[in-house]
Amino acid sequence: MSPRLPSAGNRDAVLDELADGPELDVLVVGGGVTGAGIALDAVSRGLRTAIVEAQDWAGGTSQWSSKLVHGGLRYLQQLDFKLVAEALRERExxxxxxxxxxxxxxxxxxxxxxxxxxxxxxxxxxxxxxxxxxxxxxxxxxxxxxxxxxxxxxxxxxxxxxxxxxxxxxxxxxxVDDARLVLTLVRTAARLGATAVSRAKAVSFPQDDSGRVSGAVIRDLETGRDRTVRAKSVITATGVWTEKTQDLAGADGGLKVLxxxxxxxxxxxxxxxxxxxxxxxxxxxxxxxxxxxxxxxxxxxxxxxxxxxxxxxxxxxxxxxxxxxxxxxxxxxxxxxxxxxxxxxxxxLLQPGTKGDEQSTKISREHTVTEVLPGLVAIAGGKLTTYRVMAEDAVDLALGSRAKDLPSVTAKTPLLGADGYLPLTRQAGSLGAPYGWTEQQVMRMLDRYGSAISEITELVDERPELAAPLQGAPAYLRAEIVHGCTHEGALHLEDLFDVRTRLTWEAPNHGLDAVEEIADLAAEALGWDQARRDAEVRSYRDRCAAQDAAAAIADEPAAAAVRSEVPDVVEAVALAAR
CATH class of the missing domain: 3.30.9.10 (D-Amino Acid Oxidase, subunit A, domain 2)
Incomplete structure (x- = not known):
C-alpha cells in the first residue's frame, strides 16, 4: 500500500490518535532533511515514531540549498580528511x-x-x-x-x-532535488509505520516529576487546537530555530546557532x-x-x-x-x-558555547547533537549530504545504552521509489505509451518518483484526463498536482508550487501562468469551496509580488520588511474566511 501523508480530510484523526494512543518511543520535531532522516532512522529500528513540522515538509533550509550531494572540496584545504571521506561515503x-x-x-x-x-x-x-x-x-x-x-x-x-x-x-x-528528497524520506518513514504531520508546531515540552521531558504540546496550525503527545524521547532538528525550540523547554544552555x-x-x-x-x-x-x-x-x-x-x-x-x-x-x-x-x-551555523557534559554531547566539524534536558535531544549543523549520519547520531544519543542493541539500518534501507527504479528506466518508452507520454516525460517522472511512478499511473487509470500536461507549466502533468494532494500531504497552494513542484522559482513569474489551473485541481482534491480556492490563489499571488518587490531592494532590512508584510498562508486563509 502506498504511504499517504495526512491531508485536510484526516489530519484531526491522525493528531487525535497521536495524543490518545500509546506513548511514543521517539517524537521528532522538525521536518527538514535532518528531522526526516531521524524519523526514518528511528522507525526502521522498530521504535514507535512520529514527526511534526511547523511549516510544510522541507519548509525551511532544506528546500533552499544548492541541491548538491558532495564531499566538500573546501574541507580538503583544511586537511579534514575524515569529514570528507564520511560525506563521500554517504554520496556513494x-x-x-x-x-x-x-x-x-x-x-x-x-x-x-x-x-x-x-x-x-x-x-x-x-x-x-x-x-x-x-x-x-x-x-x-x-x-x-x-x-x-x-x-x-x-x-x-x-x-x-x-x-x-x-x-x-x-x-x-x-x-539532488532537495525538497523531493525530504518528501521521500518522510514517506519512507510513513511506509514503515511512522506518523508524520506537517503544519503542526511544538509549543511546549512538558516534564514529569523528575524533570524529564515527557513529550510535547503540539499545536495544529490549521485549526489552532493543541494536543499533548507523550514520548520517551523528543529529538529536535529545527535548524535556525534551534535556540527558539530549546527556549520552549526552559533549557539552561544547549546548542547555539546563527x-x-x-x-x-x-x-x-x-x-x-x-x-x-x-x-x-x-x-x-x-x-x-x-x-x-x-x-x-x-x-x-x-x-x-x-x-x-x-x-x-x-x-x-x-x-x-x-x-x-x-x-x-x-x-x-x-x-x-x-x-x-x-x-x-x-x-x-553552530557557535561555540554549547553546554552539556561529555557523556551527552557529540560534536563534529559539521554537526552537534546534545541532550539539552533529560529526554530532550537537539541536533544542529551539518549538511544535506550527511543527513543519514546525523540522524544515526541523534537516535543513538536518545537511546543511550540501548543503541547497541538497536543499531541503525538506514545504510541498507532504500528510500521509497528506489526499488525497481533501474529496470523501469529501461522500459520508459513502453511505460508511457498507453498514456501518450514521451520517453523523456517518463524519465523525468522516474527521476522524481522512481518506482512510485505507479502512484501516478494509478491516478491516471482512474481519471484519464489527468494524463495531460499542465497548460501553463507543461513540464508537469495534471496528475502530479493531484498526487501532491492525495499522497504527499500538500495542504495549501504554495505547498504545490514550492515543494511538490518547484514552479515558484524554476518557471518565469513564479509559475503564475499555471496558478488558476493548479488551484482548480487542488480545490477538487482537497475539498475547497470557491472562497477557499480564491483565498489560496490570492495568498500565493501576494507572496510572489512581495518577493519581487524585495528583489528590487538592495538593503537587507528593507527587503525583509517588504516580504514580511505578507501574512503566512495559514493566516491569510483564516483572515479571508472571517
Whole structure:
C-alpha cells in the first residue's frame, strides 16, 4: 500500500490518535532533511515514531540549498580528511542504492588560472577527493578526474570567456532535488509505520516529576487546537530555530546557532551553452553554476542574517553579486533580464558555547547533537549530504545504552521509489505509451518518483484526463498536482508550487501562468469551496509580488520588511474566511 501523508480530510484523526494512543518511543520535531532522516532512522529500528513540522515538509533550509550531494572540496584545504571521506561515503550510498532515482552524477569544471603551479596542486586535491570516494565503495558510481586544456574546456562549456582560465580539471559530484528528497524520506518513514504531520508546531515540552521531558504540546496550525503527545524521547532538528525550540523547554544552555543566508538565481538552460557545471571561488563563498534539465542554478552567497527567519529573500544586491561573479567566466554576460527565478535559504551555523557534559554531547566539524534536558535531544549543523549520519547520531544519543542493541539500518534501507527504479528506466518508452507520454516525460517522472511512478499511473487509470500536461507549466502533468494532494500531504497552494513542484522559482513569474489551473485541481482534491480556492490563489499571488518587490531592494532590512508584510498562508486563509 502506498504511504499517504495526512491531508485536510484526516489530519484531526491522525493528531487525535497521536495524543490518545500509546506513548511514543521517539517524537521528532522538525521536518527538514535532518528531522526526516531521524524519523526514518528511528522507525526502521522498530521504535514507535512520529514527526511534526511547523511549516510544510522541507519548509525551511532544506528546500533552499544548492541541491548538491558532495564531499566538500573546501574541507580538503583544511586537511579534514575524515569529514570528507564520511560525506563521500554517504554520496556513494545515495547514488548507488538508497536513492538512485533522486541523486544524479553531475560534472564540474574546476578552472585553472595559472599555467605552472596551480594544475598539480588542484589535481592532487581532486585526486585525493576521488580516491576517498572510491575507497571501500562497492561500485564506482563516479568517473575520476580529467585534465582539460582550453580546447577541452570549450567543448565542455562553449560559453566560457576567453582569458578567464587556461584550462580546467573536470570532476564529478552529485545533485539532488532537495525538497523531493525530504518528501521521500518522510514517506519512507510513513511506509514503515511512522506518523508524520506537517503544519503542526511544538509549543511546549512538558516534564514529569523528575524533570524529564515527557513529550510535547503540539499545536495544529490549521485549526489552532493543541494536543499533548507523550514520548520517551523528543529529538529536535529545527535548524535556525534551534535556540527558539530549546527556549520552549526552559533549557539552561544547549546548542547555539546563527543564521547565514545563501541565495541562488535561476537562468534558462538555453541561455548558457555548456554541459558541465562550474565551481568558482569568490571572496565570500563558493559559487556553483549547476546544470539541470531546463535551467541553470547559480549560487551561493554566505552572509549573516538577522531578519525574520521564516521569510528570507534574495535582495537586489544579492542577485547582482551572483551575476557579477558568474560573469567573470561567461562569454555572454548575464543580466537581470536573464534571471527567471531566485530563492533564498538560511544555513544554521553552530557557535561555540554549547553546554552539556561529555557523556551527552557529540560534536563534529559539521554537526552537534546534545541532550539539552533529560529526554530532550537537539541536533544542529551539518549538511544535506550527511543527513543519514546525523540522524544515526541523534537516535543513538536518545537511546543511550540501548543503541547497541538497536543499531541503525538506514545504510541498507532504500528510500521509497528506489526499488525497481533501474529496470523501469529501461522500459520508459513502453511505460508511457498507453498514456501518450514521451520517453523523456517518463524519465523525468522516474527521476522524481522512481518506482512510485505507479502512484501516478494509478491516478491516471482512474481519471484519464489527468494524463495531460499542465497548460501553463507543461513540464508537469495534471496528475502530479493531484498526487501532491492525495499522497504527499500538500495542504495549501504554495505547498504545490514550492515543494511538490518547484514552479515558484524554476518557471518565469513564479509559475503564475499555471496558478488558476493548479488551484482548480487542488480545490477538487482537497475539498475547497470557491472562497477557499480564491483565498489560496490570492495568498500565493501576494507572496510572489512581495518577493519581487524585495528583489528590487538592495538593503537587507528593507527587503525583509517588504516580504514580511505578507501574512503566512495559514493566516491569510483564516483572515479571508472571517
Amino acid at each position: 550510498l545515495l547514488l548507488d542504492s538508497l536513492a538512485p532515482h533522486l541523486v544524479k552524477p553531475v560534472p564540474f569544471l574546476y578552472p585553472i588560472t595559472h599555467r605552472a603551479w596551480e594544475r598539480p596542486y588542484v589535481a592532487a586535491g581532486i585526486g585525493l577527493y576521488d580516491t576517498l570516494a572510491h575507497v571501500g565503495a562497492k561500485n564506482a558510481t563516479m568517473p575520476i578526474q580529467r585534465h582539460l586544456g582550453m580546447k577541452g574546456v570549450k567543448e565542455a562549456f562553449p560559453d566560457v570567456k576567453d582569458g578567464s582560465m587556461v584550462g580546467a580539471i573536470k570532476y564529478w559530484d552529485g545533485k 543564521a547565514s543566508k545563501g541565495i541562488h538565481i535561476i537562468v534558462p538552460r538555453e541561455r548558457i551553452s555548456g554541459e558541465s557545471g562550474l565551481i568558482l571561488q569568490t571572496e565570500k563563498s563558493v559559487l556553483f553554476v549547476i546544470p539541470w534539465e531546463r535551467y541553470w542554478i547559480i549560487g551561493t552567497t554566505d552572509t549573516p542574517y538577522h531578519q525574520e527567519l521564516s521569510t528570507p529573500v534574495a535582495t537586489s544586491a544579492d542577485i547582482d553579486y551572483v551575476i557579477e561573479h558568474a560573469n567573470v567566466v561567461l562569454d555572454k554576460p548575464l543580466t537581470r533580464d536573464d534571471v527567471i527565478g531566485t530563492y533564498a535559504g538560511l544555513r544554521p
